[in-house]
Amino acid sequence: MAENGIGASVRRKEDYRFITGGGQYVDDINRPGQAYAYFLRSPHAHAAIRGIDASQALAAPGVLAVLTGDDVKAAGWGGLICGWMVKSKDGSDMKAGPHPILCQGKARYVGDPVAMVVAETYLQAKDAAELVEVDYDVLPACVATDKADQPGQPQVHDGIANNAVYNWELGDKAAVDAAIAAAAHVTKLDFVNNRLVPNAMEPRAAIGDYDRASNGFTLHTTSQNPHVARLVISAFVGVAPEHKLRVIAPDVGGGFGSKIFIYNEECACLLASRMVRRPVKWTAERSESFVSDAHGRDHVTHAELAMDRDGRFTALRVHTKANMGAYLSTFASCVPTYLYATLLAGQYKTPAIYCEVDAVYTNTTPVDAYRGAGRPEATFLLETIVETAAKELGVDPAELRRRNFIEPSAFPYQTPVALVYDIGNYGAHLDKALELADYAGFAGRRAKSEARGKLRGVGFSCYIEACGIAPSAVVGSLGAGVGLWESAKIRFTHTGVCQVLTGTHTHGQGHETTFAQLIADKLGVPIDNVEVVHGDTDKTPVGMGTYGSRSLAVGGQAIVNAAEKIIAKGKKIAAHLLEAAEADIEFQNGSFTVKGTDRSKSLGEVVFEAYVPHHIPQGLVEPGMEETAFYDPANFTYPSGTYICEVEVDQDTGVVEIDRFVAVDDFGKVINPMIVEGQVHGGLAQGIGQALIEGCVYDEAGQLLSASYMDYCMPRADGLPDFQIATTETPCTHNTLGVKGCGEAGAIGSPPAVMNAITDAIGVRVSMPATPEKVWRALQNRQMPQAAE
């Protein structure tokens, strides 16, 4: 292994910059002559806008412009789009209501941007916004997910009956119905997957900058995928042709999905900049983030798992209502469908699975992908129903799972829900997790807890996850509006410094280190001589960005493929310099060597020769050393793992404490174990947050009650246990690195482990988040004398 190559826990190169305040986030960037924007947002969840009078605001000190929906219309710009066409089971297209940049005639959620005030300073803009008079006609709001498509509910979009976006299905319904009818046992459960606010540490921000001379725009924005932002803003919003729009996403402070999407504010900043002929900056306040960053999850589900007499799963039937919020956000439609139902096989060889999904509009903040996106919802459902089935059958939950695992010999394995798993060994991580958790000692620990008056429970989760959504032809056939390949360019300089330009984007994941390790490993370049460049459409080749744990499995593989091209070209040059046949040249540890001899040229020498080709005959190779690769994977990658959680419940208060949490993941090959561990820690914290403390609360009028950190509870270190983390390894079969992806697993796998442990402790299910009061009430009800049956 090269020093600091694959497998080394190299310290993150980027952290010195971040922890010494040297990061350059959008809000750190100031353009000459910059003006500031404030968005006036609807205080109502649903209201007709009868008129907007901005005359007083326009006269206020420092105000340069007040924009409304009419200005967007006058500019001829369109609205935001949802980039994934999902078709209903009757073959009709999903119903995408218009998603204007600034409200046109109607506000559909609390936080919907109604007007934009641009002024010399931010405070002037904010002051003036109070003078904008909006004549609202407040309408009743549709809020609850499960009721949204019932008759009589307020209609979010004109002409979209019953707020129904689509009614989609996957799987063989007849086979499932038949298997359920014939089953020895059927476990039936209802689920609510709670809505979450993503809460990236850095609030969203944008600077729109119109250049009169070139008639082009530069947009600095907090984006996970600047090229996708450029594409959508150019081709769909219609701001400018792609070559007239440069999108820069510099350092970005976390996204968790919420910064994938194309948002109103960044488009509005571009328009405002053209109108006032100055750069226009907007940075969200935290209270804006709560209502305007796309939320996550929000499903209501009924599921039935059928088994034969031996507890072998014979069928799974699922019906889900998914809340899309007031508008279809950029990728919202694929989350409760292709990223959800396709995962319902889990680690099990259930032969028949059917899932039906009704997506609904409500007068709430739009919902879209959030760490895990669909997969946590699938995993929560499946791993809860499996554990419940084990309880009902009186079988140990680990044993029931093992009985149903897809065996290692069965790969590649075609699931009944479209995916083909390439590889896995589920028993391996289950075994390791049982050992690390000291499962054998659980009964003793439970007895000890009981002696102290506490209830102890243990819960499992054996998750499957699908990363690096691909290949493009397949996702295209399922409705995706884009290809999901990735690009990389490796560029050496005369002096051997290596620039890696990637189409992925790092916003906390540590790409600058991991990708440098790939170069160190493949090309023998010290990582300090590797610079990873990302986040600027004018610098990097077109790329699809970072989400779905794709950066390494797709983007990393593109880098490796580009490195192979560097080696191939280098071999030609080295062969000439060493007067050997190209076929006799080997490349290892940064040197080209004639096989079986000690004659060699370093990569640095070869690179120098490529740029100063004084000894290279015409026509042998082009000068220079710069190679590009585009990589479209053959399949998703399929990380999997076993999580075991042990909780202790205080019966007097209902407080749940996590006593131990074991996570054993199979991420395939691991490039940087320390970074992977960090990703798992963060994911677990978010998943445990969803299980225990996080949750959006809307009132009936559509006001978000949990709209600040005083009420929306984020996970903190002091509420989390010391995680016990380990990995097993089955290398991915269709990329040469053997990597799978690790960014979301923790958030996907952990909620059911926690919730199953609570159910085990208290004997009844409660919904997420399992707040002390809910647990206490469940205990109260449990302690009520049972009525005679």
Added chain:
Amino acid sequence: MYAFEFHRPSSVADAIAALKAASDGKLMAGGQTLIPTLKQRLAQPSDVIDLGGIKELHGIRQDGNSLVIGAMAKHGEVAGSDLVKSVIPGLHELAGLIGDPQVRNRGTIGGSLANSDPAADYPAAVLALNATIKTDRRSIAADDYFTGLFQTALADDELITAISFPRPEACGYAKFRNPASRYAIVGVMVARTGGGVRVAVTGAGPCAFRLPDFERALAGSFSADALAGLSVSPSGLNSDMHASAEYRAHLVRVMAQRAVKAVR
């Protein structure tokens, strides 16, 4: 935040003068409640009078059998004070449970009591320990001080200078935190004082209140078990997304029992 005039007087007299001169003046201690209120544009004072420069409001000292804590003493100072720890360990502990380190490093006891947030911790201590609120013009007994939701006996232009806590024989505090803000959903202080047992509750009602039947039970037998059969009516208690009135009522008993066990 709207614009306002800023003052930083160096004496209580100057602060009161500035307050009286202002059309709508506001005193500022650590700003932990005031600044967020201003940032959210929920208040528009004409003048903000910063108490940070007034020396006489700072400091913690022992005065005979009482602990006198200056209004501007930060929670972190109380939680870090060996004097408080040795004289009233339960109070020392309570201060350490307030918010998080950032809040403890800015928030003050005077600000907390002037504000009388229903979920604040100090009100339970003030009531249970039978403290006296000293202001620029008078002394107010704890039992007369808390009058309602964010309401106290203070006049509009009255300034808290210090709080005097008589040393109890022993006291203990138990807090059930709001998981998000870390304020008290329910906090109970139990104290054995020269004047008998006092039990005070914060978080549960519009303002801190005492529980006479709990006090009687503990006067009979000072033990957690003595409270086992008692209950609190949920009627009139706070109810929000974190805890219903019913749950709060239940927690009052549980926390009271835990406070008794924590008594030192």
